[in-house]
Amino acid sequence: MIGVQDFIxxxxxxxxxxxxxxxxxxxxxxxxxxxxxxxxxxxxxxxxGKGFDGMYEYWAHTLEMEEAGYTxxxxxxxxxxxxxxxxxxxHLIRRGLAAYHDYCEHCMGWxxxxxxxxxxxxxxxHNHAGQCWWEMRRAADLVEAPPPVGGSHDVRLLPQWPxxxxxxxxxxxxxxxDDGV
Amino acid sequence: MSAGDFYFAINxxxxxxxxxxxxxxxxxxxxxxxxxxHAGVAARFQEGGLDEVQRYWADYFAHExxxxxxxxxxxxxxxxxxxECPAIRWLKDGCREIVPYYCAHCHYVSTAIADQAGMxxxxxxxxxVCHQTFYHGEG
Numbered sequence: 461m462i463g464v465q466d467f468i469x470x471x472x473x474x475x476x477x478x479x480x481x482x483x484x485x486x487x488x489x490x491x492x493x494x495x496x497x498x499x500x501x502x503x504x505x506x507x508x509g510k511g512f513d514g515m516y517e518y519w520a521h522t523l524e525m526e527e528a529g530y531t532x533x534x535x536x537x538x539x540x541x542x543x544x545x546x547x548x549x550x551h552l553i554r555r556g557l558a559a560y561h562d563y564c565e566h567c568m569g570w571x572x573x574x575x576x577x578x579x580x581x582x583x584x585x586h587n588h589a590g591q592c593w594w595e596m597r598r599a600a601d602l603v604e605a606p607p608p609v610g611g612s613h614d615v616r617l618l619p620q621w622p623x624x625x626x627x628x629x630x631x632x633x634x635x636x637x638d639d640g641v
Numbered sequence: 642m643s644a645g646d647f648y649f650a651i652n653x654x655x656x657x658x659x660x661x662x663x664x665x666x667x668x669x670x671x672x673x674x675x676x677x678x679h680a681g682v683a684a685r686f687q688e689g690g691l692d693e694v695q696r697y698w699a700d701y702f703a704h705e706x707x708x709x710x711x712x713x714x715x716x717x718x719x720x721x722x723x724x725e726c727p728a729i730r731w732l733k734d735g736c737r738e739i740v741p742y743y744c745a746h747c748h749y750v751s752t753a754i755a756d757q758a759g760m761x762x763x764x765x766x767x768x769x770v771c772h773q774t775f776y777h778g779e780g
Binding site: 461462463464465467469470471473474477481482486489490493494495498499500502522525526 | 645651706
């Protein structure tokens with residue numbers, strides 16, 4: 461039986477299996493169709509129906525269930541998550557698993573289409589080491605730069621935050637480095 | 642604690658592969674997973690024999706959320722008596738449309754694991770109640 465206790469390991473393996481069998485686009489399609497539009501329909505219902513309240517309700521449930529290390533912050537115009545111990549990436553790191561070349565990409569892969577449909581944009585950065593921050597805003601509330609570092613819970617204050625590779629997204633779009641990567 | 646909502650993703654993954662590339666592609670996915678991702682499990686079974694098979698599955702089901710599964714060994718076989726499958730229960734409780742071939746993954750994955758370990762595997766039943774057997778020889 462394929463159970464849930466070691467799900468993350470073969471989730472990562474599945475990304476690589478799809479990539480090598482059907483190409484990179486198949487992995488992207490998988491995150492949209494299988495995860496965002498099928499597996500996570502409960503997230504769609506909550507966030508589509510309740511907005512920021514639904515985000516809190518969904519992630520409070522799922523991050524508690526996954527035993528993540530995180531904090532939430534809410535304001536009139538945003539919902540924010542600071543993830544200082546991602547249960548998913550942490551599981552892979554602790555076990556030395558890295559079948560797919562960019563595991564962290566799957567979060568934007570399924571959350572972005574959900575937020576697009578629900579009328580929100582995502583500002584997000586991850587360091588490929590189990591830390592990331594997310595800030596969801598209404599679709600018209602675009603930003604020009606990442607929010608300033610602030611508050612004792614900001615994951616960017618952690619000593620392990622600086623890593624060789626970071627990926628940054630503003631207004632749900634990837635921000636390319638100067639060298640185009 | 643396991644995150645039971647991952648069963649939603651497992652069910653959705655099966656549907657995605659089946660609906661995109663067909664049944665044979667889904668079977669290839671299951672058998673590839675067994676041969677690659679579960680290669681370590683097969684090695685444990687080959688080295689430790691049926692005692693290890695019993696230990697593995699008793700521990701595995703003990704760490705899945707819910708369900709009612711008894712694992713025993715007798716007369717050269719490990720018997721896994723699934724009285725209530727934790728996956729089917731979680732999916733039903735979540736009001737999910739369970740793919741009709743969901744239970745087939747146990748057959749294909751465990752058969753491929755058993756094959757690597759020099760064993761045989763048999764599955765009877767399905768839909769949340771089944772009996773699985775790992776054994777040596779033709780039995």
